[in-house]
Amino acid sequence: MDNQLSVGRPTILDVARVAGVSHATVSRYLNKRAYVSEQAATAIDQAIREVNYVPSRTARSLVNRQTRAVAFVVRESPTLFFTDPNLSKMAIGANAALSAQNYQMLFMIIDSEQSAARITELIGGGFVDGVILVAMSLNDPAAQAIANTPTPAVTASVPLPDSLVPHVDTDNAGGIETLTRLLHESGFHTIAHLGGPEHEPAAILRHAGYKKALGPAYDPALVDFANQWELEAGRASMRRLLAAGPEIDAVIASSDLLATGALDVLAEQGRRVPEDVSVSGFDDSDWALRAHPPLTTVHQDSYRIGEELAEVVLRQIDGEDLQGFGRIIPNEVVWRESSGPRSDAS
Amino acid sequence: MDNQLSVGRPTILDVARVAGVSHATVSRYLNKRAYVSEQAATAIDQAIREVNYVPSRTARSLVNRQTRAVAFVVRESPTLFFTDPNLSKMAIGANAALSAQNYQMLFMIIDSEQSAARITELIGGGFVDGVILVAMSLNDPAAQAIANTPTPAVTASVPLPDSLVPHVDTDNAGGIETLTRLLHESGFHTIAHLGGPEHEPAAILRHAGYKKALGPAYDPALVDFANQWELEAGRASMRRLLAAGPEIDAVIASSDLLATGALDVLAEQGRRVPEDVSVSGFDDSDWALRAHPPLTTVHQDSYRIGEELAEVVLRQIDGEDLQGFGRIIPNEVVWRESSGPRSDAS
């Protein structure tokens, strides 16, 4: 009566032997996609418990050519990732959407060149069915390598250059455009723009929104681009703006961090915010709330962006061709003290 | 001259055909573990580029019986996870240690019953070689199921009941013991303990540390256990303590959150902190810093805990039997305003 089992973990053959059927029948039972007699079913069910059988994921993946897993790869300093609420909400949103379709999200952190290579091989080697790539900097070899893999991919926030990988992003242009309009309507008329690095897509789009809102009133003398997305670069840029146009009564910065740099310089020079100059940012990050005064900014629905990212990979996994596709998610202006009272406040 | 390639992604057979060798030789070349002639090597190398070959992870895993991946499973509200700096530092530490050994850490979030079942199957099915389990609540079926899998596991923070799964934890008893001693030396003599839920291991250990430090001076009348790790439970417990022993001049709470509840009640009753009563917590979480006044607490090196967690799974993957093993990581008292001036401050 001793059913010899193999040494390692039990396989479908062990179950078959105990149940007294062929392993093909066990497989059919497991996959519920073909008829199995009631009698065989109960025998198999019991055998599964008896030998404590769990199907091998790798064997299944090999024959099915799918893993039902999607990687969420972060090309960022891990600390920054966990700190940035926008990024973590994105991850939570994507996880929920994937989970709902019974896909497992696998969060991976690139924290070294070695890990970048390993993750690229993993993804190129079919360890997952798709990949959501979060990378802030362009021309990043690691990001490029992952995107060039045959595995369906989507990038968050930044469309990769020279690549047809679809991307999902917040409405950079629209957010700033709306903000500019609101400031204008609230009585600010000499509105400067403190942009991000001039060649970065996000900076370009945000500048475009500013320009569009102003229309013919747009004045290039009131625009300056910071060299980096850094506090110090924001300060330098603000100094240039003040030197060029001392009469400005509002500054629209391309990020909360740059706006914080602007606040520093304005304080140095004795300009009051918002009484003398209104300041605003983008992102609605912690910087916006911690600033003195708290910053008007553009808030993005990161959870939703995460969900859309998931949808875009999933559709590609289902065979849809989404080359070059871009999805823009609307955002929302959050009006705070740094812009003074809002004229049209209801 | 047209080398017919199969339709899907190229396989080792395609490489072999193009290079004019057998696929076994290609495999040997890839694994560098047997001699391959220089001539064959260059041909293969070129063929790999030509067909753009990347080895299949699933096929490899199936024959090698290993995936070189370790799951980091979080049984927590995802938001809480990303918010809690202790948890994210743990993840970063584990990721770094695993990565250094060329293992890929796969971060997975349990956010529903469905996902709990899916992840359990994944792990039981050999999708990863090991699992680090972060679960705060005991008797959690999902945690138990994962731990009962044949896959090597380790739990963070909490040893699972009735389980021999190894665990790594901060020195609960030692931290509170040291803290109690320091308070005593600083002139506090009627020191109460506001413990966590009476049957939770962490609460039991912390209480033990308090008791040990006090020795014969220990007085059970000065001890109360909160019903939950919640703010409100901390308040209720503090009220009971004050009712039982109004003369207390220090309260050692089992967590920062419980300590915050204690602060609320003391403020209500007009007792000044630290002038009338010293208050301290455990965790060095945001609660500790945001409290008024900031809380003395026990700080844990979460990054290091993460590294140790990785080491414990890795050793098991390497075949070591670590059943029942527990690793206790030392921690450190952080003295802040809620305890007044420290007598032995250097």
Place this chain on the structure above:
DNA sequence: CTGAAAGCGCTTACAG
């Protein structure tokens, strides 16, 4: 140094 062959643990037409 290198092929042919078996096998890792599954799924799935194909005949019965």
Place this chain on the structure above:
DNA sequence: CTGAAAGCGCTTACAG
């Protein structure tokens, strides 16, 4: 309804 057989893409003794 169910077995036998082939195949998913690799690795690895075993002979040469």
